[in-house]
Amino acid sequence: MAIAREAEPVGSLKEVREAGLDREDLLGVYRNMLMSRGIEERGHILYRQGKIPGSFYTGRGNEGAAVGVATAMGTDDVGTPLHRDMGVHIVRGVEPWRIFAQFMGRVDGPTKGRDGNVHMADSKLGLIAMVSHLPAMLPVAVGCALAFRIREEKRVAVGWFGEGASARGDTHEAMTLAGVRKLPMVFVCDNNQWAYSTPTHLEFATDHVADRAEAYGFEGIVVDGTDVLAVYREAKRAIEKARAGGGPTLIECVTLRMEGHAVHDDAFYVPKELFEKWAEADPIERFRTWLRTNADMSDEEEDEIAGEVKKTLNDALKRAEESPLPDPSTLTEGVYATPEDLDTPHHK
Amino acid sequence: MAELTYLQAISDGLRTEMRRDKRVFVIGEDVGVYGGAFKVTLGFQEEFGPWRVLDAPLAETAIVGACTGAAIMGLRPVAEMQFADFISCAWDQLVTVAAKQRYRAGTPVPITVRLPSGGGFSGGPFHSQNPESSFAHIPGLKCVCPATPEDAKGLLISAIEDPNPVLYFEHKHLYRRIKGEVPEERYTVPLGKARTHREGDDVSVITWGAMVYTAEEAAQQLETDGVSVEIIDLRTVMPWDKAAVLESARKTSKVLVLHEDTRTGGFGAEIAATVAEEAFEDLDAPVKRITAPDTPVPFSPPLEKAFIPQVDDVTAGLRELAEY
Numbered sequence: 001m002a003i004a005r006e007a008e009p010v011g012s013l014k015e016v017r018e019a020g021l022d023r024e025d026l027l028g029v030y031r032n033m034l035m036s037r038g039i040e041e042r043g044h045i046l047y048r049q050g051k052i053p054g055s056f057y058t059g060r061g062n063e064g065a066a067v068g069v070a071t072a073m074g075t076d077d078v079g080t081p082l083h084r085d086m087g088v089h090i091v092r093g094v095e096p097w098r099i100f101a102q103f104m105g106r107v108d109g110p111t112k113g114r115d116g117n118v119h120m121a122d123s124k125l126g127l128i129a130m131v132s133h134l135p136a137m138l139p140v141a142v143g144c145a146l147a148f149r150i151r152e153e154k155r156v157a158v159g160w161f162g163e164g165a166s167a168r169g170d171t172h173e174a175m176t177l178a179g180v181r182k183l184p185m186v187f188v189c190d191n192n193q194w195a196y197s198t199p200t201h202l203e204f205a206t207d208h209v210a211d212r213a214e215a216y217g218f219e220g221i222v223v224d225g226t227d228v229l230a231v232y233r234e235a236k237r238a239i240e241k242a243r244a245g246g247g248p249t250l251i252e253c254v255t256l257r258m259e260g261h262a263v264h265d266d267a268f269y270v271p272k273e274l275f276e277k278w279a280e281a282d283p284i285e286r287f288r289t290w291l292r293t294n295a296d297m298s299d300e301e302e303d304e305i306a307g308e309v310k311k312t313l314n315d316a317l318k319r320a321e322e323s324p325l326p327d328p329s330t331l332t333e334g335v336y337a338t339p340e341d342l343d344t345p346h347h348k
Numbered sequence: 349m350a351e352l353t354y355l356q357a358i359s360d361g362l363r364t365e366m367r368r369d370k371r372v373f374v375i376g377e378d379v380g381v382y383g384g385a386f387k388v389t390l391g392f393q394e395e396f397g398p399w400r401v402l403d404a405p406l407a408e409t410a411i412v413g414a415c416t417g418a419a420i421m422g423l424r425p426v427a428e429m430q431f432a433d434f435i436s437c438a439w440d441q442l443v444t445v446a447a448k449q450r451y452r453a454g455t456p457v458p459i460t461v462r463l464p465s466g467g468g469f470s471g472g473p474f475h476s477q478n479p480e481s482s483f484a485h486i487p488g489l490k491c492v493c494p495a496t497p498e499d500a501k502g503l504l505i506s507a508i509e510d511p512n513p514v515l516y517f518e519h520k521h522l523y524r525r526i527k528g529e530v531p532e533e534r535y536t537v538p539l540g541k542a543r544t545h546r547e548g549d550d551v552s553v554i555t556w557g558a559m560v561y562t563a564e565e566a567a568q569q570l571e572t573d574g575v576s577v578e579i580i581d582l583r584t585v586m587p588w589d590k591a592a593v594l595e596s597a598r599k600t601s602k603v604l605v606l607h608e609d610t611r612t613g614g615f616g617a618e619i620a621a622t623v624a625e626e627a628f629e630d631l632d633a634p635v636k637r638i639t640a641p642d643t644p645v646p647f648s649p650p651l652e653k654a655f656i657p658q659v660d661d662v663t664a665g666l667r668e669l670a671e672y
Contacts, residue, residue, distance in 0.1 A: 078421070115452040128420055129453035133444045139410045140445060143417020143425075150373060150399050150423065157417070170440075173410035180405060335487045337456035337511035 004210035004220035004252065010229035013294045019233045021071070023295055027305060029071055029228060030291060033063040033284050034309045036087040039096055042313055043103050047263050051321075052103045054116050059084030061226070061258035062190055064283030067091055068231030069158060069188050069251070072239050078126040078144050079158035080137035083118045084190050084257070088160075092125040096312055100320030113326035135161035138174035138187070145183035145242075156184045156242045158235075163252075164195020166209045175250070179216035182247035186238045187213075189250065190225070192257035197269045210252035218248045225253030226283040229290070255283070352530040355523040357497035358462075359388050361504035362426065364534050366396055369424060372508060375402040375411055376428030376462075385430045386464055386523060408437035415459040416446045416513075424508055425459050432465035432517060433474045435483075446513040447488030456511045460504070466558055466608055467656055468521035472647035478557070478609040483515050484586040484618075490514040490539055491586040495560040497528040499583055502537030510539060519558040526561070542589035544596075548578035551669045552596040554619055555606040556582040559657065563606055566662035575670045585615050590622060597623050601632040602669045608656055611639040633672035638665045 010016060016026065040058040047056040059066060066087030073079060073091075081088035089099065094110070102109030102120045110120035111129065121127035128144075130137050141159030148155040161171060166189060178185040189209045193200055206212065213220030223234045231253055238249035256278035260267040291297035352360060366372045373396075374389055380403035383390030393401040404411045408429065415425035429435050435442070438461075446457045467476030480491045492507050492514060494500040500518065507514040545560055546567055553563040560581045567577035580596050582588055597603045603623050605616035620635040638657050646652050 111452050111454070119452070121453060123420070123453070123455050128417070128455065129449070131444050131448070133440055136413065136440055136445055139413020139441060140417040140420070142410065143414030143419075144421050145417075146402075146414050147418040147421035147423045150418070170409050170413065173405070173407035174413065176405050176407055177410040177414060181402075334454070335451050336490075337450045337458070339511055341450070341454075341456040342458065342511050 002207040002211060003214050004208045004222045007221055007223040007230050007234050009224065009227050010233055016229055019236055021232065026291060026295055027297070027301065029067055029232070030287055031305045031309060032067045032087060032090045033228065033287060034306065035090050035096065035312065036063045036067060037284060038309050038313050039090070039099055040086060042100070042317060044263065046100070046103060053105050056103070056263040057083045057117050057261070058259055059086050061255045061278065061283065062192060063087050064228035064287065065190060065225035065231050065253035065255055068228040069235040072232050072235035073158060074156070074239070076126065077156045077158065077239065078128065080128045080130060080141045080160060081121070082130050082134070082137070082160045082162065082190065084162070084192060085160055086118060089118070089121070089127065092122070092127055094122050094125060095316070097316035097319040100316055101323045104320060105325065106320060106323035107326050108320070108323035134165035135168060135170050135174070138170050139177070142174045142178045142183060142185055145178060145185040146181065148184050149181065154243050156186060156239045158186045158188060158239070160188045160190060162195060163189055163191040163193070163200055163209050164198065164203050167203050175212070175216040175248070178248045179218055182245070184242040184245075185248040186235065186242055187248060187250040188235070189252040191252050191254045194257050194261075194267070194270060196261040196265070208252055210250050213250035216248070218250065220250045220252065222252045222254060225255035226281040226286055228283055228287050349529040349531055351527050352497050353524050354497045354500050354526045355386065355388060357500040357530045358504055358518055359390070360530065361501035362388070363392065363395070364501070365505050365508045366392070366400065368534060371422065372424040372426060373400040373402065373418075374426050374428065375404050375415065377404055377406055377430045379403060379428050384428060386520065388428070388462070408434050409441055412438035412441040412459070412461060413445065415461070416441060416449070416457050419457050419459045420455055426508060427459065427461045429461060429463050431475045432463035432479060433477045435461065435463055435479065442483070442489065442513060443486050447486050450512065451488060457513050458511045459513050460507045461513070461515050463515055463517045464520045465517045466519040466521050467645050467652060468558070470647055470649055470652060471645070473644040476645035478517070478607070480515070480517050480585050481609055481613060481615040484615055488513065489586065490584065491517065492539060492584045493517045493519070493556040494583060495522070495545070495557055495581050497526060497530045499537050499543065501530055502535050503539070503583060505534060506536040506539050509536065514539070517557065521558050537583065539584045540587035540589055541583065542592035543581045543583055545579040545581040546577065548576035548600065550576045550600055551602045551604060551666050552578045552580060552600045553604045553606055553662070553666070554580050554582065554593050554596070556585060557608060559606045559608050562657060562659055562662055565659045566666055569659070569663050570666050570670070575666065577666060588619070593619060593623065594627050597627045598630040601630055602672065603631070603635045604638060604662070604665050604669055605635065606638045606657060606662060608640060610642050611637065612642050614639050633669050636665055636669055638662055
């Protein structure tokens, strides 16, 4: 039996305005979703051209969930986005050329070639770089929330995890600590229904991951992750509740991972009908239709946004390819931090 | 100067830093109301309040992970593992997240994890271990193992001040047994600088933590036989003071490496290998190791006594080297 609240879809422009987004913001949300997908599509091309070492992961189908949550975050809020959450980096303002540089292991990527894929974050934009071990970033996000509580700052931490990672103990420990201390924390579960090849019923035995929230003493919400506005509205509520001292919330964004686990995986184990069904709920197409119906997005506006994204990505690719590969002589630098490294806004 | 126990010196160091720096906070199991299993933080919650001395749920992963997040947000967390042994539960947070964050993402993680370690009082397999070598092997982590009260305070302050994740191994068997003069003011002892515990000419003992005292007793016994033993207390095993070890090795030409941790892959192996690589020509005997055997730490007193290197073991090893 489901315990978590199931969020309603967002209807009118009026409702969206009440949630804090004006028409200009909405077009920005659309742009960020396009940018997010565009980066990953071009990443695929780069991969096939042999320009991306290692493997390559995308979040196709998750653009609405990622952009929706990130749009609801305040400038001083922080987060630990994962490999399906490119949209979070885009909303927070990472320059696309640096992402391409990251994919290709160049020095201008946020990790300067020390790590690949979406294992990156610009700390100046309030993001912390993920690790492969999922959901190891949840306790870290809870620690950010703890710092805000100790310093009595009105800031919120957002921690992402997948439905697969919900099986691991870190999830339980992080939610326990956040729950008992009523920390300003929002847990976001990207439930894309497949943990590599393992379906949800082999990862958790409840109807929803969000059903667990009640056991930790806070609210759980299930939202359609392809509905960017519903995700935004629920994330906004949860973030403002946390900011006001109301403690954590767990939001489960349900989507389908529209590609394999990574580029090598053709996802043969996902039923074809499931892909067909969820393709009809493509988050970008869905939002585009909504904008045309509810916000009078014109052909000209649509073309302008698509054109701007295309140009940004073309320029970004060019600039990233000009970025040099790291010098092997730098291999051993920076294993340990120096006191000068603490000269950051966070550490002052 | 005041005479403090090793445990009091740890408390004093922590209190000094918490009074000086509002960013420092303590989190661990039973560290608040109870004052910690060993009472290192006794009275801290009264002085610093419940949000700077936090009783955590029984969740080591969350404790260390939360320290990492809070550190990235600009605080200076000090976590207490109730026993060093329980750090295994937080391995992933230390090794996967904290240790690598600076190198790969440019984000420093200034956290200190206090680890009551070591045996000698029938703590059994899960309350007696010395896991420093496991962490010394991980690039990005630092490992501190003070032996004296003065170092316990100064090294703890250095650990908290350091911009990296630092594991601070405090030996439980020294807590109330070892006393010494400790300056009342704030001071630091640099990480990576060994201390010559005893000067000598014939054999060098390289050791740290509680074994410094075992070595000292053995050295005193050998002195009556006319063998002059030098004892180098490493103080920190990562970074470790290679220069001081090599200098002592070159001076005495005979090296005994002594540690309470088990033998294979123990940190003594790294020291022995380094001495062999870099001071081979200066040696008059093979480098010798005295360590615990490769077993879990046993519970029953005769077994535990056989496990932990004893003064007689060290005396025998030193004689062997002296006569070589």
